[in-house]
Amino acid sequence: MLVLIGIVIIVAGFVLRFNPLLVIAASALATGLAAGMSPVEILSAFGKAFNDSRYVSIIWIVLPVIALLERFGLQERARALVATMRGATVGRLLIGYMLLRQLTAALGLVSIAGPAQTVRPLVAPMAQAAAPPEASEEARAMAAATDNIGLFFGEDMFLAIGSILLMKGLLEGYGIMLEPLQLSVWAIPSAIAAFLIHGLRLIFFDRRLRRMVSASSAGPVEASE
């Protein structure tokens, strides 16, 4: 029971907004000590795990390409493209992106999009361009949120994704034999529900932005800028 101290530290640390890196270190130390590990053992276990999980940080290699393309006007071009679309709103754009993200993730293509690959250079600037300036922060956050939601409620429809294989392996340990397909079909109802719920929220988001625009400009909105 004492090992749960690490969870208490994590929750308290995040709530009080301490530097998360220090909170993690404190939690690892306390948990390890509570489990009777020596400091050197804890450090070794942490070091081994850090080395084994380097794949998590590989995604940063896209930064030089993305940053270079931004220098040559990628974000500006994404904004200009939205300006030429008639009737483009944050909600409509993001609903389209969510559908694309769910469908590609369902085909196992989880890494073709993401915060660094698509959201920062393309989707966020597009959403920002379709939103009034005072809501640009929210529009960008919503772009990142939509990317996550599309991914999470799309990827499990694919047979060979990590979580499906984890479930299959774990249930086998209990003597329950399942094929990946039997698991992945049950991701479909939730995928549809997620599309409907988040889609509806995006439509309401659009309405709120429209009210914001009509409230801030007492008169017709100037079309040219």
Place this chain on the structure above:
Amino acid sequence: MITLAFCYWVAGIMFAIFAIITAFDSSNAKRWTSAMFWALLATSFLAGDYLGDLGNGLLVLGLLGIAGTGQLGKGAQPGASEADKRAQAAMRGNRIFLPALIIPAAALIGTLAFKHWPTIADPKQATLIALAFGVLIALAACFAWLRPGHATPFRDGHRLMEQVGWAAILPQMLASLGAVFAAAGVGQAVGAVIGDAIPHGSLLGAVIVYGLGMALFTIVMGNAFAAFPVMAGAIGVPILIHQQGGDPAVIAAIGMLAGFCGTLMTPMAANFNLVPAALLELKDRYGVIRMQIGTAVPMLIVNIAFIYWFGFR
């Protein structure tokens, strides 16, 4: 055969270049400690397999010592001006999207190709290896077409990396904490606590505890993969499947998705929730989570209802 080691080389070389750029950046008041941070990260990627477990632990302590005490600074070198970017955008039109699409296209084609010819690259890591190739091809294409200075992509990428700052290693640190939790038996301890919370005899009660437990434990651990074995072992298999005769496929698959609802609500899932906030330069570190809660809570209710309806037909 090409393995993940190839990706680690690419990343290691990039971080080494970032370390050198930082060391020469006189606009960064903390340039030496900052350069040391990126150099340590480069060392991890290039030589982590030769350092031993304790060596890697000491390397992590070094990263923590710099970033945890606010010694990771950033430079103040200006990037391209807005007017400049607009002029460039006007000049090239929509063709600027093409190099950006090389990376996802290469990831797609490479993944399929490596799965088809498993002798070329490790099929288990096909997507990440293909992604690394996509980056190198896109970089080469950019050099050929846009003709930037040799260091320009790395200077610009470095500026973006500085924007992300210590959040860059947060996902990896959390994954490592998960490993320490596993070694210390935190999962079993939580399972024991939750096992006591199940109302006896009530099927709906057990389904709710299972779904909520998946979400809550994921919020704490930042990862539904860590929550699933615990909740399946505590409730899913013994009570929902064996005792109540539920469909194992539904209980596992939708239970995992209930966990994903937790992922959307926790700063512990840093790579999904905090890193994008840093990359998008949001003022609120929790801005992305705030946008997700409105979808995550109804989805959690829907998933629990689905387990109840579809699992016990």
